[in-house]
Amino acid sequence: MSSAAEVMEGERKRDIRTRWLLSAPALLAILLAAVGPLFIVLVYSFLAPGPYGDVVRKFSTDAWVSVFLERDIFDDTISLADAHVSIFLRSLRLSLITTVLTLLIGFPTAYFISTRSEKTRELWLFLITIPFWTNLLIRTFAILEVIRNEGLINTLMIEAGFIDKPMQLLFTDGAILIGMVYVYLPLMVLPLYASMEKLDFRLVEAGYDLYATPSRVLRKIIIPLVKPGMIAGSILVFIPSLGAYVTPSILGGGKNLMLGNLIELQFGQGRNWPLGSALSITLMIIVMAALLAYVRNASKTGAGHG
Amino acid sequence: MAGKSAIDIRGVSKVFGSGDQAFAAVDNTTVSIRENEFFTLLGPSGCGKTTLLRLIAGFEFPTSGEILLYGDNIAAMPPFKRPINTVFQSYALFPHMTVAENIGFGLTMLGKPKAEIDKRVSEMLKLVKMEALAGRKTSQISGGQQQRVALARALAPQPKVLLLDEPLSALDYKLRKDMQIELKRLQAETGITFIFVTHDQEEALTMSDRIAVMSSGKILQVGSPREIYDQPSDRFVADFIGETNFLTGKIKSLAGGAAEVDLSIGGMIKASVAEGIDVSGPVTVVIRPEHAKVTLAKDTGSKAQFTGTMANIVYFGTDTHYHIRLSDGSTFIVREQNKPHEAGGFAEGNAVAVSFPGNAARVLRN
Amino acid sequence: MARQFDIRRQRGFTAIAIACFAALYLPILILIVYAFNSGESLANWEGVSLRWFAKAWSNEQVIDATIRSLKIAATAATFATIAATMAALATTRTEGYRGLTFKYAFINVPLMIPEIVTAVALLIFFARIKEWTGYSGLGYLIVAHTAFCIPFAYLPIRARLENMDLTLERAAADLYATPWKAFRHVTLPLLWPGILAGLMLAFVISLDDVVITNFVKSAGQDTLPTYMLGQIRRSITPEMNAISTVFLLMSIGVVTVFFFVTNKRT
Numbered sequence: 029m030s031s032a033a034e035v036m037e038g039e040r041k042r043d044i045r046t047r048w049l050l051s052a053p054a055l056l057a058i059l060l061a062a063v064g065p066l067f068i069v070l071v072y073s074f075l076a077p078g079p080y081g082d083v084v085r086k087f088s089t090d091a092w093v094s095v096f097l098e099r100d101i102f103d104d105t106i107s108l109a110d111a112h113v114s115i116f117l118r119s120l121r122l123s124l125i126t127t128v129l130t131l132l133i134g135f136p137t138a139y140f141i142s143t144r145s146e147k148t149r150e151l152w153l154f155l156i157t158i159p160f161w162t163n164l165l166i167r168t169f170a171i172l173e174v175i176r177n178e179g180l181i182n183t184l185m186i187e188a189g190f191i192d193k194p195m196q197l198l199f200t201d202g203a204i205l206i207g208m209v210y211v212y213l214p215l216m217v218l219p220l221y222a223s224m225e226k227l228d229f230r231l232v233e234a235g236y237d238l239y240a241t242p243s244r245v246l247r248k249i250i251i252p253l254v255k256p257g258m259i260a261g262s263i264l265v266f267i268p269s270l271g272a273y274v275t276p277s278i279l280g281g282g283k284n285l286m287l288g289n290l291i292e293l294q295f296g297q298g299r300n301w302p303l304g305s306a307l308s309i310t311l312m313i314i315v316m317a318a319l320l321a322y323v324r325n326a327s328k329t330g331a332g333h334g
Numbered sequence: 335m336a337g338k339s340a341i342d343i344r345g346v347s348k349v350f351g352s353g354d355q356a357f358a359a360v361d362n363t364t365v366s367i368r369e370n371e372f373f374t375l376l377g378p379s380g381c382g383k384t385t386l387l388r389l390i391a392g393f394e395f396p397t398s399g400e401i402l403l404y405g406d407n408i409a410a411m412p413p414f415k416r417p418i419n420t421v422f423q424s425y426a427l428f429p430h431m432t433v434a435e436n437i438g439f440g441l442t443m444l445g446k447p448k449a450e451i452d453k454r455v456s457e458m459l460k461l462v463k464m465e466a467l468a469g470r471k472t473s474q475i476s477g478g479q480q481q482r483v484a485l486a487r488a489l490a491p492q493p494k495v496l497l498l499d500e501p502l503s504a505l506d507y508k509l510r511k512d513m514q515i516e517l518k519r520l521q522a523e524t525g526i527t528f529i530f531v532t533h534d535q536e537e538a539l540t541m542s543d544r545i546a547v548m549s550s551g552k553i554l555q556v557g558s559p560r561e562i563y564d565q566p567s568d569r570f571v572a573d574f575i576g577e578t579n580f581l582t583g584k585i586k587s588l589a590g591g592a593a594e595v596d597l598s599i600g601g602m603i604k605a606s607v608a609e610g611i612d613v614s615g616p617v618t619v620v621i622r623p624e625h626a627k628v629t630l631a632k633d634t635g636s637k638a639q640f641t642g643t644m645a646n647i648v649y650f651g652t653d654t655h656y657h658i659r660l661s662d663g664s665t666f667i668v669r670e671q672n673k674p675h676e677a678g679g680f681a682e683g684n685a686v687a688v689s690f691p692g693n694a695a696r697v698l699r700n
Numbered sequence: 701m702a703r704q705f706d707i708r709r710q711r712g713f714t715a716i717a718i719a720c721f722a723a724l725y726l727p728i729l730i731l732i733v734y735a736f737n738s739g740e741s742l743a744n745w746e747g748v749s750l751r752w753f754a755k756a757w758s759n760e761q762v763i764d765a766t767i768r769s770l771k772i773a774a775t776a777a778t779f780a781t782i783a784a785t786m787a788a789l790a791t792t793r794t795e796g797y798r799g800l801t802f803k804y805a806f807i808n809v810p811l812m813i814p815e816i817v818t819a820v821a822l823l824i825f826f827a828r829i830k831e832w833t834g835y836s837g838l839g840y841l842i843v844a845h846t847a848f849c850i851p852f853a854y855l856p857i858r859a860r861l862e863n864m865d866l867t868l869e870r871a872a873a874d875l876y877a878t879p880w881k882a883f884r885h886v887t888l889p890l891l892w893p894g895i896l897a898g899l900m901l902a903f904v905i906s907l908d909d910v911v912i913t914n915f916v917k918s919a920g921q922d923t924l925p926t927y928m929l930g931q932i933r934r935s936i937t938p939e940m941n942a943i944s945t946v947f948l949l950m951s952i953g954v955v956t957v958f959f960f961v962t963n964k965r966t
Contacts, residue, residue: 043794044797046790047789047794048790049790050787051786054787054807055807057783058807058809058810058847058850061822061846061847063806065818065822065824066817068821068824069817136712136713136720137721150963154956156724157955158951162728162948163910163925163944163951164910165925166928166948167728169944170727172936173730173731174727174730180727210724228424230424231428231429233413233707236412236414237391237413237414237422237488238488239414239440240414242709244443249428267814271814271816271817274910274929278932278933288816295820305820305824308816308817308820311817312813312817315812315813
């Protein structure tokens with residue numbers, strides 16, 4: 029005869045087992061096609077490249093070495109792999125600028141949406157969501173159309189007489205920046221909006237009651253309270269932009285490479301799968317570091333959300 | 335009692351919506367609030383008292399009329415320029431700041447030097463007895479403590495006028511009673527004009543120097559607690575404050591402030607008269623339950639004003655309410671304080687008579 | 701008379717927001733407009749015409765790629781939604797047990813890994829499997845898409861589940877329903893809008909994917925986005941605009957339905 033406590037314990041165990049069974053397909057799928065393969069990448073980064081791509085079963089740390097260093101073929105000296113380093117720096121630089129720009133533009137936009145009336149708010153949310161669902165490729169293509177030599181900007185500037193011949197906007201770092209900001213903006217606005225929607229405007233009233241001017245209310249009350257949204261949005265923009273490859277490929281041409289392009293190269297013409305693997309792992313490490321910083325910050329502000 | 339006027343409200347209206355959905359939350363209101371007084375806006379939900387408060391604070395802008403602060407028209411001034419502070423109903427404490435930072439916020443915004451701010455903050459902490467919790471985040475203190483921080487925060491910048499928007503409504507009974515005494519004491523000590531909003535008439539009566547009773551956007555009567563209670567000007571005020579009996583009748587004669595009224599239930603009574611009544615039509619007379627006495631009909635002489643039947647006897651510990659059915663079917667309540675170890679001597683169904691002194695009845699404005 | 705003081709107003713914010721919306725839509729609108737250009741070049745406007753739409757319609761590769769996209773999206777979205785629904789049921793409405801946070805984090809992991817890293821990993825992984833089994837059909841793409849669609853399907857389902865009233869299922873149990881019956885007759889119907897929302901999200905995400913698909917596909921297995929990527933890198937004609945326009949309309953259609961489903965007051 030089992031006691032009530034034992035029966036409950038048995039129930040609970042059964043419940044937990046059912047839950048594990050239920051979540052199995054999802055966990056398996058993700059293990060198989062997202063997490064698991066990462067380990068193979070790690071393994072590959074320690075192998076030697078094959079003649080036609082792929083790898084040969086030979087242990088080598090060449091790949092990791094050549095991530096940062098290169099050997100001069102003439103005098104065998106080891107120096108910093110300038111090409112690689114400049115690509116890392118460009119990627120970091122462009123990603124950071126993209127994050128900052130999307131924050132500067134996205135903050136007022138999210139604020140605007142969250143201060144509309146109930147009815148119109150739905151409409152504005154709908155409007156900001158559509159670009160989010162539009163294919164990355166199409167959006168990049170649209171920007172291409174606008175900034176190319178025969179595109180909208182140049183045509184307007186020439187017609188208005190500001191310039192005589194078209195400005196070379198395409199295939200520059202600037203083009204990549206414009207493209208990434210355009211593509212990732214909705215990803216910044218949505219988490220910002222989620223945070224702002226929960227903002228208690230009575231606190232804003234209290235601020236005004238206590239002699240704070242509008243800009244001080246913004247700095248000392250609104251921003252601290254929507255910080256979780258700002259951080260979430262920054263992460264959602266920084267991480268993908270760091271590994272971006274479609275946008276820089278189309279808008280940057282072959283010369284302004286970002287990390288994503290460099291990696292792709294190794295699996296294409298470069299035929300250096302181990303190097304590509306090592307570079308991918310490097311990218312993962314930078315991303316993990318950023319995420320860790322986020323988690324640490326989130327738990328500091330007291331369980332993050334709200 | 336005549337002091338300088340701190341806040342002057344002149345013909346202020348606030349209309350929300352437009353067209354046929356327009357409604358006036360505050361309707362052509364005029365009132366003067368004197369400096370150093372504890373002034374209460376009293377009324378049921380939706381009467382406009384909070385809107386009026388927000389107009390004074392600067393969060394609403396009047397549709398018409400003027401609001402003067404010591405003679406200056408502040409209606410167009412944004413809230414952060416008005417030397418008026420608010421204790422919000424929800425407290426609105428900044429969750430990302432400590433108790434001390436909250437209290438010092440107004441002074442920080444005004445650009446006061448740090449030394450002065452620190453000094454003032456510790457003064458305030460002592461005033462509301464919260465010194466021990468200065469470094470706590472406001473989400474970690476109890477409701478009663480939050481209320482005191484909200485108060486300290488609003489008092490710290492030494493405003494000319496302090497607005498309190500139902501600040502005690504979230505507190506439990508005992509805490510509320512204690513805070514009522516606290517607030518009264520603070521107002522007397524600091525000398526700041528307090529404008530207090532509440533729907534609790536008992537609270538208003540105990541704390542205020544003067545009360546303005548509001549309904550549907552209008553101020554019906556302004557006066558001291560005693561004036562409001564003893565001499566209500568109209569039916570709403572009489573009904574809202576305390577318990578009241580209503581009788582109808584016609585005025586037989588009128589001399590000075592006193593009238594003789596023929597009651598519709600029979601009998602004639604003397605009553606005092608409110609200003610501005612229409613003597614020709616039917617009038618309403620109010621009598622407070624505690625001002626009347628009930629006796630068995632057979633024991634009363636001709637001194638009783640009218641008679642009825644004892645319908646219900648309700649025992650309240652401190653006193654007993656006698657519900658008496660009158661000749662027209664309506665109920666008249668008499669309240670008598672219980673004497674020790676003495677039962678009332680009445681039973682339901684008794685024929686009883688009601689009597690009251692001549693100054694207990696009052697004719698209301700229609 | 702001065703303006704009413706609005707506590708919500710911040711200087712310049714509305715202007716920036718409106719400009720932002722305009723800037724977001726302008727390039728897309730131009731793209732669509734030029735799809736109707738009867739001229740050859742993207743620069744010169746030569747009158748309205750539908751020729752590029754016709755050209756795209758008759759382009760075998762385009763049709764082929766589109767059908768493949770739709771097949772993969774439909775399959776992957778369905779699998780992902782089923783897995784996500786089960787996972788959502790497993791991870792919500794419980795006081796927490798060992799492994800709960802782990803599961804929750806794991807399900808969201810695909811969102812944390814940059815797409816290119818996943819793409820590279822799958823390329824390598826599937827290359828090995830291709831060697832062993834010789835299979836080179838759509839299976840790899842479907843598995844890959846299913847995996848990264850799961851977190852997207854998971855979110856709305858979980859949200860809906862969390863907002864559901866537990867007492868309804870208790871009432872069902874009180875009225876003799878077994879757990880399975882309670883699920884079928886009470887939980888599932890109430891959860892259905894969330895599941896539909898998840899399905900649509902997963903569908904669009906799969907349809908839109910470029911990076912992972914580009915790496916994982918074998919020769920001749922173009923989806924619409926990878927076909928377009930190839931074309932854009934090579935030569936651009938207004939045919940691209942036409943294809944993009946149709947693609948856009950599809951996405952907008954799905955999003956609109958998604959909005960209706962999630963905002964219906966049940």
